[in-house]
Amino acid sequence: MNSAVAPTAKSVARKGFWVGVATGAYGISYGALAVTAGLDVWQAVTLSLLLFSGGSQFALIGVIGAGGSGASAIGTSALLGLRNGFYGLQVSRLLQETGWRKVVAAQLTIDESTAVSVTQPNRELARTGFWWTGLSVYVLWGAMSAVGALLGNAIGDPKTFGLDAAAPAAFCALVWPRLSTTRARVVAIAAGVIALLVAPHAASGIPVLVAALAAVVAGLLPDRTITGAEDI
Amino acid sequence: MNLWLTVLIASAISFATKLLGYVVPQSALDHPLTDRIMRYLPVALLSALIAVQALTTSAGDFTLDARAAGLGVAICCLFARAPFLLVVVSAAGTAALLRAFGAG
Numbered sequence: 001m002n003s004a005v006a007p008t009a010k011s012v013a014r015k016g017f018w019v020g021v022a023t024g025a026y027g028i029s030y031g032a033l034a035v036t037a038g039l040d041v042w043q044a045v046t047l048s049l050l051l052f053s054g055g056s057q058f059a060l061i062g063v064i065g066a067g068g069s070g071a072s073a074i075g076t077s078a079l080l081g082l083r084n085g086f087y088g089l090q091v092s093r094l095l096q097e098t099g100w101r102k103v104v105a106a107q108l109t110i111d112e113s114t115a116v117s118v119t120q121p122n123r124e125l126a127r128t129g130f131w132w133t134g135l136s137v138y139v140l141w142g143a144m145s146a147v148g149a150l151l152g153n154a155i156g157d158p159k160t161f162g163l164d165a166a167a168p169a170a171f172c173a174l175v176w177p178r179l180s181t182t183r184a185r186v187v188a189i190a191a192g193v194i195a196l197l198v199a200p201h202a203a204s205g206i207p208v209l210v211a212a213l214a215a216v217v218a219g220l221l222p223d224r225t226i227t228g229a230e231d232i
Numbered sequence: 233m234n235l236w237l238t239v240l241i242a243s244a245i246s247f248a249t250k251l252l253g254y255v256v257p258q259s260a261l262d263h264p265l266t267d268r269i270m271r272y273l274p275v276a277l278l279s280a281l282i283a284v285q286a287l288t289t290s291a292g293d294f295t296l297d298a299r300a301a302g303l304g305v306a307i308c309c310l311f312a313r314a315p316f317l318l319v320v321v322s323a324a325g326t327a328a329l330l331r332a333f334g335a336g
Binding site: 015018019022038039043046047050051052053055056060062064070073074077078081082083084085086087088089090091092093102103105106107109111114115118159160161162163164165166167168169170171172173174175176178179183184187188189190191192193194195196199200201202204207208209211212213214215216218219220 | 247250256265309317328329
């Protein structure tokens with residue numbers, strides 16, 4: 001929506017890079033919080049490279065930091081990561097990768113790479129967006145978590161810099177081009193409301209998954225009930 | 233449980249989840265209805281994520297604080313067709329400023 005200039009491979013790649021930079025800034029606070037929670041620097045960085053899903057990582061160190069068991073940390077992290085499986089369903093069809101590239105693509109399938117990829121007007125740009133975003137975020141998230149873990153408490157509370165407000169703003173900017181139809185906008189608002197209604201009563205990760213119902217309903221309704229639903 | 237074991241098991245589950253989305257046979261998803269639902273799936277999941285990240289406490293209760301103000305500013309920026317980076321920096325700056333003055 002409201003895209004003044006049609007995206008090119010270069011502009012999509014640049015966007016992917018900047019998403020990586022913004023996410024990297026968040027990685028510093030993750031690294032610092034991880035060592036505060038009791039992980040060592042290697043464990044903090046291993047999570048960034050192997051688990052590689054910000055929400056799950058924050059949840060895992062949150063449970064550990066609060067004195068929770070390893071099993072509950074794993075459970076919370078797994079629940080929050082389930083949405084990546086849903087992203088893969090859509091992104092794998094855009095990428096059409098095979099062999100080892102498919103394995104790498106799967107590891108890079110997270111909120112950011114999916115958001116940049118699925119908002120592109122064609123498959124070629126979707127691929128460019130996915131790989132640039134995925135690799136930028138992977139490298140910068142990993143490097144910046146190491147920096148954060150080494151600095152530890154020295155950087156202070158990331159909230160002071162409003163870093164916790166940066167992530168939802170970034171996702172909002174990434175989803176924005178996808179909201180070009182009435183139905184997509186209704187889905188977005190309905191999903192947000194569902195998540196907020198479920199959140200007080202469910203474990204972390206569940207509210208976002210329940211909100212997928214909005215997509216199911218939107219897909220089931222015939223096109224003529226809402227105007228402007230011919231393409232998304 | 234050993235912390236390393238926790239780290240490695242959580243990582244293995246994360247990768248398995250991601251890979252699952254890639255190994256589901258395309259033919260199983262080729263039905264027009266599945267196709268339509270899947271096209272709305274990223275919008276629904278990401279919008280829900282935005283709502284939870286910006287508008288709930290750690291206990292999951294609805295709240296309006298500096299993050300919500302940041303999100304509001306981000307949406308204004310998007311209506312004004314601001315570039316990605318400006319949107320993100322404005323949101324973070326708004327939240328940081330409000331907190332500096334003791335709000336949110």
